[in-house]
Amino acid sequence: MSFPIPGLPRETQHLPDWTPRLVQIDQFAFALGEHSDVFRARKTQDVRGKRVYAVKTLRAGSSSNPNFHAQLQRKLVRWGDVLGQLNHENVCTIRGLVYGTSRFPGIVMDFYEGGSIVNRMKSHSYTNDQKSLWVKQIASGMRYLHRRKPTIVHGDLRGSNIFLNSSGNIAIADIGMVYITDTPEFTMMQSAATARWTAPELMDPKVPRQSTSSEGPDCTIQSDVFAFAMTIVQIFSEALPFRHVANDTTCIFLILRGERPALPEFVQGHHALAGLVRDCWVRDPSKRPSMTDVCWRLGMSASS
Known part of the structure; x- marks a missing residue:
């Protein structure tokens, strides 16, 4: 079955179909992710290629589920519409979807x-x-x-999903991709590589689900905070937790x-930062600070 599937939404106001707008630059993937290949592209009218975009095309295993393709398109369009409305200097900008460049749609x-x-x-x-910084x-x-209404949970915060723009500022990517890839077609290809950033309540089979929705993994804003602490360790140690x-x-x-990675030397030498990291990765999710509290403890203003 090929995409887009007739009779299903292929775009929204905030997530337009960019298929006719783009020309792929790379013959082979520029970068590889766990569930995706990334290609560079430019707009068809931009003959000099001054503005480059990234096209993230999903990669999944074979499926015996006759509804898999329809479910995937619905989830991509629905979640992509949410992401297309995000506007923050430290959040990756989503432009739209493309069809026909690969087996699956591209973001x-x-x-x-x-x-x-x-x-x-x-x-x-x-x-x-x-x-x-x-x-x-x-x-x-x-x-x-986390302040969005409804709240947006990242679900896979770690260094490989955090990028630098041309000005050297942070852009958080792959927001909510765990909800797109939470099907057997994708999970059969998963490894334990993300475990180092994963909160204990998400890995403990004895812990009941915290969310009321049965769709997707049980990620929460509290598990994001845990991953944030592990990401701090990754940044200052320049190594995996x-x-x-x-x-x-x-x-x-x-x-x-209950074990946690050793704090990098710089973090150990800054009492407030060390305390923040330890509070963010405590076992009980309800005792972790919110990201609003985290920003306050980092000395940031309400608007920064």
Whole structure:
């Protein structure tokens, strides 16, 4: 079956169909994600290619579910419409959808020349002051998402989903993609790589679901806060949380046992920041601070 599927919404006011507007630049994927391939593209009328966009095309396994394709298009359009309304300097800008460039639809977003902070830290040196600014910008973007009505949960906050724009400022990407890929066609391809940022209540089978919805994983704003703490460790250590643990699956058992990664030296030397990280990753989700509280404790104003 090919997309778009006739009779189903293919675009919305906030998520237009960009298929006729774009020309793909890359013959092969520019970057690979766990469930997607990323290609660069430009507008058809932009012959000089001055403005580059990223097209994130989904990648899934085979499916015996006859409704899979229809469900996927509905979820993409519905969730994409929500993302298309976001407007914050530290949140990735979503432009629309494209069809026909791959097996599955693609999400058009701004292209961030700086790449993810993970890749940037491998090739560039950053001061702790710059990293502290990143932490504040991430907190600002997450506060914006959590304050939306209805609240938007990221669900997969980590360094590889945080990008730098041409000005060196943070842009949070892959917001809510966990809800798009929470089907057997995608989960059969998942690894335990995200476990290092995952809150214990999401991995403990004895913990009842917190949300009332049966659709998608049980991510919450509190699990986002836990992931934020792990991301702080990742930024200041320039390494994965639990950097000395080679096996991702082992980290699941460590987190469930109440163990947490060692704080980087810079964080240890700043009592307020160390206390914030520890509060953000406590076992009880109800005792974690909100992102509004996080911003206040980072010395940020209500509007910053």
